Amino acid sequence: MTSGCHARFLVTFDDGPHPNTAAILMQLSHNPIQQNIKAMFFVQTRNPAGGNSSLGRSLLDRECAEGHVLGLHTGTAGHVSHTALSEHELDQSLRNGMDDIRVITRSETMxxxxxxxxxxxxxxxxxxxxxxHMLLSDVKAYDGIDWGLHVFRQWTFHLQLEGIRRRLLRRELPTVDGMIPIxxxxxxxxxxxAGHLSEYFDLLIAESDRVGLQLDSKPFYDCASDITLAALPRTVHPVEAIEAESQPAEVS
Ligand SMILES: [Zn+2]
Known part of the structure; x- marks a missing residue:
């Protein structure tokens, strides 16, 4: 890296809440890497397999109560692409999702x-x-599909982190409060x-080390307000988004 800035991982989750979420919350709180890591959960508020069940609602409450940030993934009954909705349907789904999140967090999701x-x-x-604001991702675990193989996880993290190191050298990633959010x-x-989150965290740190990506002594964000501040400059602006539109869609 060319500057003295260190990188820090901003952990996000898609598609929940899900019965697995309880195990995820437990590992965010307690793991051998860093205690009390906070995350941003992009949630499905009206999906019966997500937030629209008594278990789902209790998990959303728990995510908020434990200091995590809630973002919107879907406000429809299913995991439906926004591009498949009419303008009216998209507006309604966003309104529904934001209303649902506001009830839980007592604030607007951004x-x-x-x-x-x-x-x-x-x-x-x-x-x-x-x-x-639309937040995409720098590093994907590609766990929307269960690939199963550890070597695949290691390889994909290595490639993505090497790409980030090069972007840092080109000064393409913003610094927020002295830290480079990834x-x-x-x-x-x-x-x-859900069963191996700590191992993923370990792997992120090990592969960062291997590619020469300098992490902060606190390698994961652990405060909701810091997460919000770090995420905002990483949200995609319309021009960038339209340029990226030609890239292939991924499972998420
Ligand atoms: Zn998804």
Whole structure:
């Protein structure tokens, strides 16, 4: 790295809440790497398999009570791409999701991550109408699909972190409060993730070391307000988003 700035991982989760979320929350609080890590959960508030059940609602409450940040993934009954919705349907789904999150957190969510990472100028305009900022990701665990193999996890983290190191050398990533936030994405719905989150954290640190990416002594964000401040400059602006639109969609 060319500067004295260190990087810090901003951990995010998609598709929950899910019965796995309880194990994830426990490992965020207690793990051998860093105690009381806080995350941003992009949640499905009206999906019966997500937040629209008594278990789902209790897990959303718990995420908030334990100091994590809630962002919106879907406000529909299913995991539906925003690009498949009419303008009216998208508005309604965003309104529903934001209303649901406000009931839990007593504040407006500022962040959205689209299902399947699919977006276009119309959905971006819709997000803007609701004051939502779209946060994508720097490092993906690719755990929307269960690949199973440790060597795959190691290899994919290595490649992505090497790419980040090069972006840092080109000074392409912003510094926030002296720290370079690196957004990492997992999925609540993946059983392996739920059972091995600490190992993922270990792997992120080991592979950062291998590629020469200098991490802070506190390698993961641990405060909701810091997460919000760190995430905002990493949200995608419409011009960047339209340029990225040609990239292939991924499972999320
Ligand atoms: Zn998703």
């Amino acid at each position: 962040f959205v991550r689209p299902p399947y990472w699919r977006f276009n100028p119309d959905t971006l305009t819709g997000y803007s109408r609701h004051g939502l 957004v990492v994405t997992f999925h609540d719905t993946n059983n392996y993730t």
